Amino acid sequence: xxxxxxxxxxxxxxxxxxxxxxxxxxxxxxxxxxxxxxxxxxxxxxxxxxxxxxxxxxxxxxxxxxxxxxxxxxxxxxxxxxxxxxxxxxxxxxxxxxxxxxxxxxxxxxxxxxxxxxxxxxxxxxxxxxxxxxxxxxxxxxxxxxxxxxxxxxxxxxxxxxxxxxxxxxxxxxxxxxxxxxxxxxxxxxxxxx
Numbered sequence: 259x260x261x262x263x264x265x266x267x268x269x270x271x272x273x274x275x276x277x278x279x280x281x282x283x284x285x286x287x288x289x290x291x292x293x294x295x296x297x298x299x300x301x302x303x304x305x306x307x308x309x310x311x312x313x314x315x316x317x318x319x320x321x322x323x324x325x326x327x328x329x330x331x332x333x334x335x336x337x338x339x340x341x342x343x344x345x346x347x348x349x350x351x352x353x354x355x356x357x358x359x360x361x362x363x364x365x366x367x368x369x370x371x372x373x374x375x376x377x378x379x380x381x382x383x384x385x386x387x388x389x390x391x392x393x394x395x396x397x398x399x400x401x402x403x404x405x406x407x408x409x410x411x412x413x414x415x416x417x418x419x420x421x422x423x424x425x426x427x428x429x430x431x432x433x434x435x436x437x438x439x440x441x442x443x444x445x446x447x448x449x450x451x452x
Contacts, residue, residue, distance in 0.1 A: 260313060275303055278320060281398055282327045288393045289331040298334050302327040321408035324398065328390070328408075380430040388423035395420055 262270035282302060286295035306326050313322060381389055394405040395416075405420075406413045 260310065260319065263307075264310060271307060274319060278323055281320065282323060285324050285327045285393070285398055286331050288397045289328050289390075290335045291331045294334050298330045299327060302330045305330065318404060318407060321400065321404045324394070324400075324408045325410070376431060377427075380427050383430060384423055384426060387419055388426065391416060391419045392423045392427070 259270050259274060263274070279299065282299045283295055286298040286302075291298040302323065306323050309326070313319075381392065384392070390409060391405065394400050394408055395402070400408065402413055402416055406416045409416065411419075
């Protein structure tokens, strides 16, 4: 496909754009582009097109493109300010949820929203490298090799950072959910009031 684009076939690049727009938008949102996600993705596709001469023959396109998307997102977040980006990302993630069917249990919906909020907060507390590796691997559903390529890290580094990040998330989420459960039971954080 890249060879066809390099040969001047415009429809070939349009096919690449159509095939990768969804994952590019998810990446932009996950890394904080917020309401600017579509602009970030459009800019990333333009930069990718302009950089096709530097694209390594035989490499996978998706990790290469997502690396450009993440860099564009970083530039956007820096210029817009981190606080606005986090609020925008949270709003978009909530807005992307389907409407709750009338038959759904409101308690189940509230619990799911609470868990999503806790996960978003826990991800925001991770270091940049840990947040990036978790996002690529799980939120963007990339395999280990694609994650390594997108981040420009050896596979061993991906494995070790992912392992550390998951342990930190588990600790943060375990502590947060224990506190929430204590509040829900009315025990005030485990003081034993019953």
